[in-house]
Amino acid sequence: MFTLIYNIAKRARERKEESGHKKRDPTSIPYIGILFTPMFDVNKVKKKNAAAANSTSESTNFSKLEKGERIGAGAFGTVYVARNRKTGAFCAVKELKDIDKPESIQKEIKILSQLEHPNIVKYYGHEEDGNNISLYMEFIETGSLKKYVSKRGGALHETLIRKFTAQILAGLVYLHSKRVVHRDLKPDNILVDSQDIIKLVDFGLSKHLAKSVDNHSKLGTPYFAAPEVLRKEEYNSSEEAYAADIWSLGGVIIEMCSGKHPWPDHEPHQAFYKVSVTNQPPPIPDELCEDGKDFLKQCFGITPADRPSAEILQNHPFLKPQNLSC
Secondary structure (H helix, E strand, C coil), X not given: CHHHHHHHHHHHHHHHHHHCCCCECCCCCCCCCCCCEEEECHHHHCCCCHHHHCCHHHHCCCXXXXXXXXXXXXXXXXXXXXXXXXXXXXXXXXXXXXXXCHHHHHHHHHHHHCCCCCCECCEEEEEEECCEEEEEEXXXXXXXXXXXXHHCCCCXXXXXXXXXXXXXHHHHHHHHHCCEECCCCCHHHEEECCCCCEEECCCCCCEECCCCCCCCCCCCCCCCCCHHHHCCCCCCCHHHHHHHHHHHHHHHHHHHHHCCCCCCCCCHHHHHHHHHCCCCCCCCCXXXXXXXXXXXXXXXXXXXXXXXXXXXXXXXXXXXXXXXXX
């Protein structure tokens, strides 16, 4: 697989050199290049251009982008906000430079291009320039769930926790229906827009299960990762693989409730030991209602088979419809 992708990338670079211009993804936004104009402060312009920023049609028709501030960084690249200087519309640009393992990003691109759901960040397209790749995605100006919780005093009202949990589950049900495991679900990788709509993002550690359900290649964050993920165990079925996201969802709920990640008094290696060696689930916050505590207990089933699917959890009493409206 690596050889195939490498050869494809090599041929693409050769065609670029022969033609003298960069190859465009036909489904992407018009070419805007790896290099941008000087940076701007998004906070000074986003209110002024709020209408354009929220327009999908505007975001997918950029002719020239102005690079803004850095808004994030992940295992494979740095994310910037960019603005169309003519329309004021925004998008997020994930820049990946000097890629020496193209199969990693090609997998992410393949996954992103196949996803379309209200609780999944929108993918607009990508461009390649040698070993550099730019991904163009929906820009959520309000930022991550981690930032959202911090701004509200380090904990959310339980009604809002229920509402966000229901949306995260909706996104997971969709992902799993597409045979995709997120594998790095945590507050940093969950965005909240201005209407309090959840958007799952950053599938850099996602595992597409089209051909294999092995679990040898990637690890999630120790505070949020399931025991079998940390131990790099193989799954016997895709359903067992999806269960890793359910464990991580439990960790996300803990942070929404307490403002702290699971195992807040432990260093990463200590959390790793607790979960992967002693099979201990993180402590459940006392402030949660009984339904909430039961929900977390189900998320933290020690084996994948002990955890309900995302679809089953949608019907848990913790997420009764009357409790979801804020």
